[in-house]
Amino acid sequence: MPTTTEQFVHGLGVSPGLVCAPWLAFGTPVTTSAEDPVGESVTAEAARVKDALATVAADLGTRAAQVDGVASEIPLVSAALARDPGILSAAEENLVAGMPTAHAVGVAFDGYCATLAALGGYLAERVADLRDLRNRTVAVLLGVPMPGTPDPGYPFVLVARDLPPADTAMLGGSDVVGLLTAEGGPTSHTAILAKSLGLPAVVNCADVDRLVEGRPVVLDGSTGAVVVEAVRTATADSEGVGLFRTEFLYLGRRVAPTLDEQTATYTAVYPHVLATQLEALAAAAAATGADLWVMAPMVATAEEAAQFAALARSRGIATVGAMIEIPSAGLCARDLLEHVDFVRIGTNDLSQYTCAADRMAGGLATLLDPWQPAVLDLIGAVGAAGAEAGTPVGICGEAASDPALAPVLVGLGVTSLSMVAPSLGAVRAGLAATDLDRCREMAIAARGAPSPQAARSAVAALASGAPR
Known part of the structure; x- marks a missing residue:
């Protein structure tokens, strides 16, 4: 079993967005000394x-x-x-x-x-x-080169003590997909420029020296959380990698990655996871023997699902699915499931599109709550369609990491939950203490509540054994 060194650090999130990529350090500045040679005059x-x-x-x-x-x-x-x-x-x-x-x-x-x-x-x-x-x-x-931003030819998170403003200003169109600095504040040039360029950024992170070189970093510019991960699922007792975001290969590039480059990347990251992408994924799966599942995001109709499934299967992908993150896809789930082998519900986007609330708008946080009855109704519709068709239905959003909500999701017909490794223990414990009939009772109670707060209270009462 692989061993890993987990690194969790925290700074100040100054530019929203979530990114996962290898990290590289900004060039080291030239040092001077009082012992250097003195000039002539x-x-x-x-x-x-x-x-x-x-x-x-x-x-x-x-x-x-x-x-x-x-x-x-x-x-x-x-x-x-x-x-x-x-x-x-x-x-x-x-x-x-x-x-x-x-x-x-x-x-x-x-x-x-x-x-x-x-x-x-x-x-x-x-x-x-x-x-x-x-x-x-x-x-x-x-007479030496000025320290500057690396140019590795692939997307990466740039790490520095504090990024020079002149270099930060030139990051638009570069391979940099996120910024992490040990110093700086909300009005620093790094923060201002990161927002203008749309780059997720975390500053004032004093523990950047704890990052493990060569491993990818997960950076959340909204919360300031920074995680360095290797193959952490092997030690977390999970069943695989639920979601690998292939679009990260394209961020910050002027041309698309080649077939060979994509194949090498997917092979190197232990994939579980349009034509050139699909060919590369199939080739990587063949090279590693991985059980590859591929799904399309932002599917809106059954027709779109059918088109993607046909293209994927023609390129050698055996197990094809679709993301349910648009309300229309949830409403036509029965028709959509005729064309795919599995579906995953993206609760983050499903919540924002169902309630017309931007995920970046903090004042609308209540509408983005996955306990919203309308969101639970859509999940229930997809779960019922999945049970009827015998098709797996999973959750790929933040809702899956909530130990209190997990039994409700199972009761709604969800068959798998994908979450960050640190959440596995609490969610597993919550599910182990709840039988399927009680999960279904919790789902009915949550869907019948008038608000997220009322839904939580109703489910908590059932979890404690109190009568409804």
Whole structure:
């Protein structure tokens, strides 16, 4: 049985979204030392510093011209800071004191960083801007490449102490699909730019050094939760990988991944899980002997399900299913189930589409509750259709990880629950303590309640053995 090192860390979520991808660190900045060689004359070295600052400012101006909106404004602000005569003056004082040139610049910037950090608040968050300018100027003086964003050729989460604003501004269209930093706050440039670019982001995560290199990271930009996972299902006593999001291979790319690349990726991640995608999945399954189940998301009609099933089977996929996350699919479940081998209900999207409530709108959280009677009615309709057709019906949303709701879902006809590994124990314990007849009673009670709160109370009463 494989062994894994589970890593759970938490920061401040500043840009919503959920992403799973390998992580890579931002380039390491160049260091300086008081023991570095000293230049020939203060005048000559001061001129070099002035030229280096001008070079950095010009580079930032070029970057600003390549992007629009907020992403353009931030490099321009940094360019203006690079032209601040105070920086040059402080560096010249350090040169007069006998410091090596690059170190003199580093110490000058460090002094300004310390001043802003002591002021706190918004000004303290500008320390990242000055630190970035320091690293760029030092790199120019030493004639080495500036630290920057990796370019591996595949989607990844970018991890850093605090991302330089000029580099963050250039992430649009890159392979970066999420951001994680040890420092920063809700008004930092990382936060502002991440929102404008639509990148999930977590900042102020002091435990980033606990991340395990080479393993994928799951990052939730809404809650600030960060998890590093390997093959965790093997140690969690589950029956496999319920859902592998193949769209992550496409995020942040300018061209689609090749057949060979997809095959290699699906093979490497132990898959359980349009034509080129399906061929790659079938090839990966053949290479590993995996029991492959493939389903299509956002299916709205029985006709769409039939078309996808025919295409998948023509490419060698034996077990084909569909996601029920649009109310119309739930309402026509009996017809839809004639064409597929299984269905999975995505309760997150089903809740938002049933109640017309955006998942990102915190003020509408009550409408997004999977205990909403209308949502339970749709799940019940799909469960009944599945039982009638002898077709498996699973849950692939957050509802499956609720130990109190799990018996209700079983009572509605759900045959499998897919959830994050840490939730397995509590859900399993809840189901083990409840027989099928009581699950069905709980389902009836929940569907008959006028509100999510009333549904929870009714189910809790049955769970405690109290009469209805």
